[in-house]
Amino acid sequence: xxxxxxxxxxxxGAGGYLPRKHTIVLKPAERWSVAITADxxxxxxxxxxxxxxxxxxxxxxxxxx
Numbered sequence: 731x732x733x734x735x736x737x738x739x740x741x742x743g744a745g746g747y748l749p750r751k752h753t754i755v756l757k758p759a760e761r762w763s764v765a766i767t768a769d770x771x772x773x774x775x776x777x778x779x780x781x782x783x784x785x786x787x788x789x790x791x792x793x794x795x
Contacts, residue, residue, distance in 0.1 A: 731753070731754050731756060731776065731777070731778055731788070732753045732754075732775075732776070732777060732778070733766065733774060733775075733776045733781060733792065734774045734775045735770045735774045736763040736766055736767065736768060736769070736770055736774065737750045737751065737752060737766075737767075737773070738750070738751045738752070738764040738765070738766050739742040739751070739764060739766070740754065740755065740762065740763075740764055741762075741765055743766060748765065752766070752789070753779075762784045763787075768792075770793075770794060770795050771795065772793070772794060773791050773792070773793050773794075774791070774792045774793075774794065775789065775790075775791060775792075776789075776790045776791070776792050777789040777790065777794065
């Protein structure tokens with residue numbers, strides 16, 4: 731998954747160490763927790779780069795006001 735315009739910090743259970751990610755690779759039915767500082771106003775795409783996955787609903791618009 732990929733969020734345009736912002737970095738994600740992967741909450742991985744390793745204490746204060748939160749790796750900054752621009753893209754996160756997920757396996758089917760896998761879940762990850764990320765922290766995002768939404769500091770860029772506007773409408774941003776949050777999606778998978780595989781066209782088939784986007785057609786199946788893995789595309790959302792995140793709006794930061």
